[in-house]
Amino acid sequence: MTGWDLAPEVALRARQGSALDQVDCRATPGWSAGKVAARAHMARRGRDMATLQEMLYAHGRTGGDRAVLLVLQGMDTSGKGGVVRHVIGMVDPQGVALRAFGVPTRQEAEQHYLWRVRRALPPPGHLGVFDRSHYEDVLVARVDGLVPPSQWQGRFEEINAFEQEVAATGTVVVKVLLAISREEQAERLRRRLERPHKHWKYVPGDVDARARWDDYVLAYQDVLDRTSTPVAPWHVVPADRKWYARLAVTELVAHALEGLDLQWPVAGFDVGAELARLEATT
Amino acid sequence: MTGWDLAPEVALRARQGSALDQVDCRATPGWSAGKVAARAHMARRGRDMATLQEMLYAHGRTGGDRAVLLVLQGMDTSGKGGVVRHVIGMVDPQGVALRAFGVPTRQEAEQHYLWRVRRALPPPGHLGVFDRSHYEDVLVARVDGLVPPSQWQGRFEEINAFEQEVAATGTVVVKVLLAISREEQAERLRRRLERPHKHWKYVPGDVDARARWDDYVLAYQDVLDRTSTPVAPWHVVPADRKWYARLAVTELVAHALEGLDLQWPVAGFDVGAELARLEATT
Numbered sequence: 051m052t053g054w055d056l057a058p059e060v061a062l063r064a065r066q067g068s069a070l071d072q073v074d075c076r077a078t079p080g081w082s083a084g085k086v087a088a089r090a091h092m093a094r095r096g097r098d099m100a101t102l103q104e105m106l107y108a109h110g111r112t113g114g115d116r117a118v119l120l121v122l123q124g125m126d127t128s129g130k131g132g133v134v135r136h137v138i139g140m141v142d143p144q145g146v147a148l149r150a151f152g153v154p155t156r157q158e159a160e161q162h163y164l165w166r167v168r169r170a171l172p173p174p175g176h177l178g179v180f181d182r183s184h185y186e187d188v189l190v191a192r193v194d195g196l197v198p199p200s201q202w203q204g205r206f207e208e209i210n211a212f213e214q215e216v217a218a219t220g221t222v223v224v225k226v227l228l229a230i231s232r233e234e235q236a237e238r239l240r241r242r243l244e245r246p247h248k249h250w251k252y253v254p255g256d257v258d259a260r261a262r263w264d265d266y267v268l269a270y271q272d273v274l275d276r277t278s279t280p281v282a283p284w285h286v287v288p289a290d291r292k293w294y295a296r297l298a299v300t301e302l303v304a305h306a307l308e309g310l311d312l313q314w315p316v317a318g319f320d321v322g323a324e325l326a327r328l329e330a331t332t
Numbered sequence: 333m334t335g336w337d338l339a340p341e342v343a344l345r346a347r348q349g350s351a352l353d354q355v356d357c358r359a360t361p362g363w364s365a366g367k368v369a370a371r372a373h374m375a376r377r378g379r380d381m382a383t384l385q386e387m388l389y390a391h392g393r394t395g396g397d398r399a400v401l402l403v404l405q406g407m408d409t410s411g412k413g414g415v416v417r418h419v420i421g422m423v424d425p426q427g428v429a430l431r432a433f434g435v436p437t438r439q440e441a442e443q444h445y446l447w448r449v450r451r452a453l454p455p456p457g458h459l460g461v462f463d464r465s466h467y468e469d470v471l472v473a474r475v476d477g478l479v480p481p482s483q484w485q486g487r488f489e490e491i492n493a494f495e496q497e498v499a500a501t502g503t504v505v506v507k508v509l510l511a512i513s514r515e516e517q518a519e520r521l522r523r524r525l526e527r528p529h530k531h532w533k534y535v536p537g538d539v540d541a542r543a544r545w546d547d548y549v550l551a552y553q554d555v556l557d558r559t560s561t562p563v564a565p566w567h568v569v570p571a572d573r574k575w576y577a578r579l580a581v582t583e584l585v586a587h588a589l590e591g592l593d594l595q596w597p598v599a600g601f602d603v604g605a606e607l608a609r610l611e612a613t614t
Contacts, residue, residue: 108529131426134425134426135424135425135426138425139421139425142421143416143420143421143428143430143461144416144417144432144463148425148426150426179425232614236610236613236614239610240607240610243606243610244607246596246598246599249597249598249599249603250394250596252599252601252606253601254601254609257610257613260613314531315531316528317528319535319536321525321531324534324536324539325522325525325526327539328521328522328525328539331518331539332514332515
């Protein structure tokens with residue numbers, strides 16, 4: 051059985067002092083078995099993940115308070131949507147709480163930036179997924195100058211406190227930065243533009259953001275340096291190869307679910323008595 | 333290529349005067365090719381459904397107002413959860429708006445019974461799924477005597493008006509009653525009780541509801557007779573064979589999506605100009 055040489059929760063964990071602009075986005079850290087083996091492994095771990103998630107759901111339905119929250123960040127075209135579809139798509143939709151964060155609505159903009167995030171936290175027993183997140187409030191908000199530096203600078207500590215609070219309520223936070231190279235992004239944007247049925251995914255703003263690539267790298271570097279905490283560490287997932295990114299996120303989520311160390315809930319009723327009651331109705 | 337002898341939107345559509353207690357729940361109306369062929373066909377239609385749903389999502393993202401709402405009803409163990417997992421699980425979770433309706437919360441109970449339903453309607457571009465629905469307000473509410481007859485009797489017309497209004501906003505309503513036999517329910521409840529990892533799905537109330545089987549059949553019959561409208565017809569899906577029920581619902585949803593007659597959205601920008609802007613950044 052092929053598998054990971056080094057578990058991605060170790061291999062990909064953001065480390066103090068590691069430079070985002072030095073990441074090889076075509077690399078496959080911890081995985082040397084290639085793409086074909088990856089497909090089989092991902093399917094198998096997907097089944098594990100689905101069972102574990104059903105167990106989490108059962109736990110939530112019987113009064114448990116645990117949950118898992120996957121936070122997905124990355125430049126445009128880095129594959130966040132593909133991860134949702136191909137990784138999260140492997141588990142029962144009933145147990146998933148997915149939220150995509152776009153430009154704040156007027157109502158949201160009138161509130162504290164964490165207001166809409168709190169409302170989107172996964173209920174007990176759920177696998178929550180944030181497609182973009184509160185990190186946009188220290189990324190696009192900073193790069194586009196939507197708020198003054200004095201304001202976004204204070205947010206790092208605020209975010210750490212928020213995530214600590216989330217973790218304290220029983221939710222395991224798994225943060226993933228999908229890292230693509232500037233060249234790969236050009237290629238993916240070009241493909242979107244060349245295929246009419248992909249045009250809906252393209253917005254001219256994507257090229258504008260791309261023109262500020264270095265500013266984004268700097269902003270992401272600060273995110274990694276300042277918000278990778280023991281309770282909610284970042285994982286930098288090289289994402290030029292989609293198969294690797296999806297394999298790695300599958301493993302990170304499955305690992306987080308395993309870490310909850312859940313059991314199937316014990317019946318809160320007398321099984322024998324219920325069987326007898328059932329027989330009486332047949 | 334094997335396929336349907338008769339399309340399920342025709343074969344399964346509730347007809348005035350047809351009696352629910354005469355339905356053969358082991359039958360496979362419109363499908364004579366058996367279980368193995370069903371699996372292959374469902375996978376293929378699942379891919380169609382996924383593409384159509386992406387097109388619907390694209391439509392919603394570019395200002396379109398169409399949506400599809402699948403309403404799932406059925407006795408306990410009839411397979412509503414399995415349909416969510418195996419049918420809805422075939423499409424991108426991003427475009428799905430799933431809501432399971434349980435006993436109303438205190439807040440919900442203080443409002444009109446349609447209040448929580450309106451809030452759960454799928455946004456434009458989404459495939460909404462109701463696992464149970466406002467029909468519980470003329471089913472359990474009636475059978476358990478939660479409200480007086482004068483009250484639930486008025487709800488049929490109210491529900492028809494509500495669904496007409498939903499349809500008028502661009503949402504296609506697909507209503508499915510998963511019909512299992514009393515014998516099959518006993519078998520499924522027995523299996524839940526005999527398997528410890530299924531205990532969390534069992535609540536003693538299931539046997540109590542089962543003891544009122546005939547009352548439920550009567551209540552469902554009224555639902556079919558009084559709320560199967562041209563704009564939101566009911567489909568009675570025999571569900572003793574899970575593979576058939578899932579195949580049929582896949583087809584009903586795919587057919588509803590096809591009926592929207594969507595196209596990939598046309599670019600709202602100048603493709604050539606964007607390609608040039610992109611090249612300027614590489």
